[in-house]
Amino acid sequence: MGEVAAEVEHVDVLVVGAGISGIDAAYHFAHEEPDKSFLVLDGLESFSGTWLMHRYPGVRSDSDLYTFGYGFKSWTGPPIATAEEIRAYLGEVIEENDLAGRIRYHHRIVSASWSGDEDRWTVTATRTDTGQTVVVSCGFLWMCQGYYRHAEGYTPEWPGMERFAGQIVHPQTWPEDLDLTDKQVLVIGSGATTATLVPAIAGDCAHVTVLQRSPTYFYAGPNSNETADMLRDLEIDETWIHEIVRRKILHDMQAVTELSFEEPEFLTDVLIDLVAQQLPEGYDVAKHFTPRYRPWRQRLAYLPDGDLFTGISSGAASMVTDEIATFTETGVRTVSGVDLDADVIVTATGFNLSVLGDIAFTIDGTELDLAQTITYRGMMFTGVPNLAWIFGYFRASWTLRADMVCALVCRILDRMDDLGAHRVTPVLRPEDAGDEVLDWIDPENFNPSYLMRSLHLMPKRLAKPEWQHSQDYWTERDLLPAADLDDGCLRFT
Numbered sequence: 001m002g003e004v005a006a007e008v009e010h011v012d013v014l015v016v017g018a019g020i021s022g023i024d025a026a027y028h029f030a031h032e033e034p035d036k037s038f039l040v041l042d043g044l045e046s047f048s049g050t051w052l053m054h055r056y057p058g059v060r061s062d063s064d065l066y067t068f069g070y071g072f073k074s075w076t077g078p079p080i081a082t083a084e085e086i087r088a089y090l091g092e093v094i095e096e097n098d099l100a101g102r103i104r105y106h107h108r109i110v111s112a113s114w115s116g117d118e119d120r121w122t123v124t125a126t127r128t129d130t131g132q133t134v135v136v137s138c139g140f141l142w143m144c145q146g147y148y149r150h151a152e153g154y155t156p157e158w159p160g161m162e163r164f165a166g167q168i169v170h171p172q173t174w175p176e177d178l179d180l181t182d183k184q185v186l187v188i189g190s191g192a193t194t195a196t197l198v199p200a201i202a203g204d205c206a207h208v209t210v211l212q213r214s215p216t217y218f219y220a221g222p223n224s225n226e227t228a229d230m231l232r233d234l235e236i237d238e239t240w241i242h243e244i245v246r247r248k249i250l251h252d253m254q255a256v257t258e259l260s261f262e263e264p265e266f267l268t269d270v271l272i273d274l275v276a277q278q279l280p281e282g283y284d285v286a287k288h289f290t291p292r293y294r295p296w297r298q299r300l301a302y303l304p305d306g307d308l309f310t311g312i313s314s315g316a317a318s319m320v321t322d323e324i325a326t327f328t329e330t331g332v333r334t335v336s337g338v339d340l341d342a343d344v345i346v347t348a349t350g351f352n353l354s355v356l357g358d359i360a361f362t363i364d365g366t367e368l369d370l371a372q373t374i375t376y377r378g379m380m381f382t383g384v385p386n387l388a389w390i391f392g393y394f395r396a397s398w399t400l401r402a403d404m405v406c407a408l409v410c411r412i413l414d415r416m417d418d419l420g421a422h423r424v425t426p427v428l429r430p431e432d433a434g435d436e437v438l439d440w441i442d443p444e445n446f447n448p449s450y451l452m453r454s455l456h457l458m459p460k461r462l463a464k465p466e467w468q469h470s471q472d473y474w475t476e477r478d479l480l481p482a483a484d485l486d487d488g489c490l491r492f493t
């Protein structure tokens with residue numbers, strides 16, 4: 001342990017993480033609970049989490065910023081935004097709401113312990129700049145730590161990797177000085193990262209090949225919003241435009257979601273047809289762009305201006321649908337015996353899930369195993385007092401849920417004040433006792449591999465809305481604001 005700061009500072013609420021969720025929490029807290037003290041701690045050197053850490057070429061959102069942005073702050077740029085644009089937006093939120101003084105960077109939290117005698121959490125952080133140990137206590141701990149480990153991405157162990165003479169790079173830890181000029185690049189994986197990265201590098205390197213085990217759904221369109229453009233022409237106020245366009249996008253997304261459940265084959269045909277229209281005649285769309293899963297079981301990847309297809313059509317990029325048999329000295333040999341040579345191999349193979357920010361939690365001296373708990377509305381956990389986390393949507397924009405969770409946390413804190421309570425703990429009611437305990441998410445409904453790999457680490461759910469995170473914005477937008485805090489799921493003491 002480094003040198004320990006002498007004083008233990010106490011705040012009413014401590015927010016962990018200054019990403020889009022933590023800034024959302026700080027905004028709501030500053031406005032809705034002005035009499036309470038709060039602090040935000042983040043291990044990084046600045047705000048925005050995901051949008052600070054990811055530095056691979058072309059990094060951008062894959063949802064539109066009318067819904068990925070906050071409800072309370074208008075988005076005025078193109079719908080799909082670069083990391084810099086998102087950072088600038090978040091920077092404005094911090095400045096406009098005077099939040100800078102509430103956020104401390106370089107504080108990596110390593111442990112959090114709850115004391116029932118004192119009704120408070122004691123949180124220990126290591127300063128990443130000085131090595132000092134800082135201890136803060138709080139009445140309520142608000143975890144906005146995101147869902148994946150920032151330090152390194154997920155790279156499977158493939159046979160022969162050590163033989164490869166070139167460079168292997170994960171997009172999450174992209175080397176600043178990586179020069180791809182005239183290089184043969186092989187990108188493994190075909191998710192949103194690949195769709196972003198490939199168009200960004202296709203013009204610079206000699207050639208980029210995408211090797212995917214199985215195809216992903218993509219849909220392409222202009223990086224503009226017709227409704228927003230029309231309303232801007234009419235000189236409508238930006239706050240109105242934000243609200244109208246947000247509602248329109250959510251309305252359209254709901255229709256797509258419903259279609260994916262009710263008429264999955266029809267939706268598949270529509271999506272595949274749209275892809276075929278963007279590619280040269282005779283292109284093997286069935287092999288490379290026809291997924292094996294029903295649409296919406298994973299997030300649809302949006303291609304602004306169809307840029308991935310432009311790369312393929314121009315010959316700068318190509319797709320291979322096959323499996324890796326082994327790495328070789330010069331690249332990868334596939335199961336069908338094709339040798340794919342490369343100078344640089346990019347493993348766009350996803351994340352390592354991080355549950356609760358890799359922090360060691362104890363409750364009255366007992367180690368917390370979150371996988372043994374049941375979630376209250378995807379934001380609190382049975383037997384874990386005075387703690388909430390923000391876990392957003394994967395299919396719809398993450399922030400839609402973050403906004404609603406923020407409002408609910410503030411309501412819960414108000415309820416504690418009204419009751420003179422110091423503690424709020426989710427508890428199963430007698431009527432919940434016999435319910436089947438289920439995994440965090442139903443894989444039939446949504447099954448991205450980073451979540452499936454680590455499902456055993458996640459809290460459990462029951463089938464009732466009170467005890468799950470349904471990943472369905474369109475039901476939760478009614479359920480969460482109407483949550484009855486006196487239904488017995490929360491014990492206030």
Ligand SMILES: Cc1cc2nc3c(=O)[nH]c(=O)nc-3n(C[C@H](O)[C@H](O)[C@H](O)COP(=O)(O)OP(=O)(O)OC[C@H]3O[C@@H](n4cnc5c(N)ncnc54)[C@H](O)[C@@H]3O)c2cc1C
Pocket residue numbers: 016017018019020021022041042043044047048049050051054059060061062063064068107108109110144145146147148150356357358359390392393394396397398399
């Ligand atoms: C390239 C990329 C594109 C994406 N695009 C979209 C999109 O378009 N739409 C969408 O909905 N989602 C998208 N996502 C998912 C995205 O991560 C989330 O939507 C959102 O950014 C999460 O915000 P967050 O604040 O919850 O978490 P993060 O952005 O992960 O931020 C968490 C913060 O918590 C801090 N933290 C964590 N643990 C600790 C600790 N122990 N001590 C101190 N600090 C800690 C981290 O340093 C970080 O700053 C994308 C993800 C990636 C990687």
